[in-house]
Amino acid sequence: MTRTPATPLASRLALPLAGAVAVSLLLCAGPAAAQMYKWVDGNGVTHYSDAPPPPDAPARTKVEIKSFAAGPQAELPPQLAEAARYRPVTLYSTSPCDICDQARAMLQARGIPYKEKTVNTPEDRAALNQAGGNGQLPLLLVGRTRQIGFEQNSWDVLLSDAGYPTQNMLPPDFRQAAPTPAAPPPQPSAEEQAAAAAKAAADEAARLKKLPPLNATPDFQF
Structure with missing residues (x-):
C-alpha cells in the first residue's frame, strides 16, 4: 500500500413502511450553496426543512438532487442516496495543494457526492481543528468517521464501509x-x-451638494 503524505496546514497558514417516503435534496451550486429537504412521511404529510428527515424515517428512500445553476433534476440511485443521506461526505482542502487535488479527483471519479470546505485563513484552521483535523490536509469526513491525509486504498475502504457504491453511479x-x-x-x-449606512448617506449628500442648481447658467461654478 502506497501512502501519500498529507500537506501540513501550518506551512500554508504562517424494508419499507406503509407509504413511500420521497426526499428531495436541493443543492445550490454557487458560493452560497445551500440544502433544502422536502419529504413526505407515511401519513402523506409533506415536510420542508434545511435538516434531513428524522432517523426513524423509512430507510428506503428516493432522493432527487437539483442544481439551481443547471436546472434539471438528477435522481440518485437508491444505494447512493441512502449513503449520502446517513453518512454525508465532506472534504477539507486548501489551495494550492496537489494532494488535495488528487483526493478531489478520486471522489469525483468514484462518483461520490460531497461538500468541500476550503481552509485558507486562521478562522478556517480553527474550524478544521473543530471538525477533528490535526493541521494536515486533506481531511475526509464520512458521517462521523474521519481520515486525515490522502491514501486512496484507505479512502476506498472507508467509503465502501459507509455504503457508497464502488462504481460511479452519479447521473450525467x-x-x-x-x-x-x-x-x-x-x-x-x-x-x-449603521456606520456604513451613515457614510453612504453623507457621501450622497456631498455629491448632491456639488450639483449645479437647475436654473444655473452653463458657466456656473461653485
Missing part, C-alpha cells in the same frame, strides 16, 4: 456544489452596518 446531469470556506466570513455588526 449531476452538478457538484461549489466549495465554501470552512469558516464563513463574519457578518458585520449592527454598529458597523
Whole structure:
C-alpha cells in the first residue's frame, strides 16, 4: 500500500413502511450553496426543512438532487442516496495543494457526492481543528468517521464501509456544489452596518451638494 503524505496546514497558514417516503435534496451550486429537504412521511404529510428527515424515517428512500445553476433534476440511485443521506461526505482542502487535488479527483471519479470546505485563513484552521483535523490536509469526513491525509486504498475502504457504491453511479446531469470556506466570513455588526449606512448617506449628500442648481447658467461654478 502506497501512502501519500498529507500537506501540513501550518506551512500554508504562517424494508419499507406503509407509504413511500420521497426526499428531495436541493443543492445550490454557487458560493452560497445551500440544502433544502422536502419529504413526505407515511401519513402523506409533506415536510420542508434545511435538516434531513428524522432517523426513524423509512430507510428506503428516493432522493432527487437539483442544481439551481443547471436546472434539471438528477435522481440518485437508491444505494447512493441512502449513503449520502446517513453518512454525508465532506472534504477539507486548501489551495494550492496537489494532494488535495488528487483526493478531489478520486471522489469525483468514484462518483461520490460531497461538500468541500476550503481552509485558507486562521478562522478556517480553527474550524478544521473543530471538525477533528490535526493541521494536515486533506481531511475526509464520512458521517462521523474521519481520515486525515490522502491514501486512496484507505479512502476506498472507508467509503465502501459507509455504503457508497464502488462504481460511479452519479447521473450525467449531476452538478457538484461549489466549495465554501470552512469558516464563513463574519457578518458585520449592527454598529458597523449603521456606520456604513451613515457614510453612504453623507457621501450622497456631498455629491448632491456639488450639483449645479437647475436654473444655473452653463458657466456656473461653485
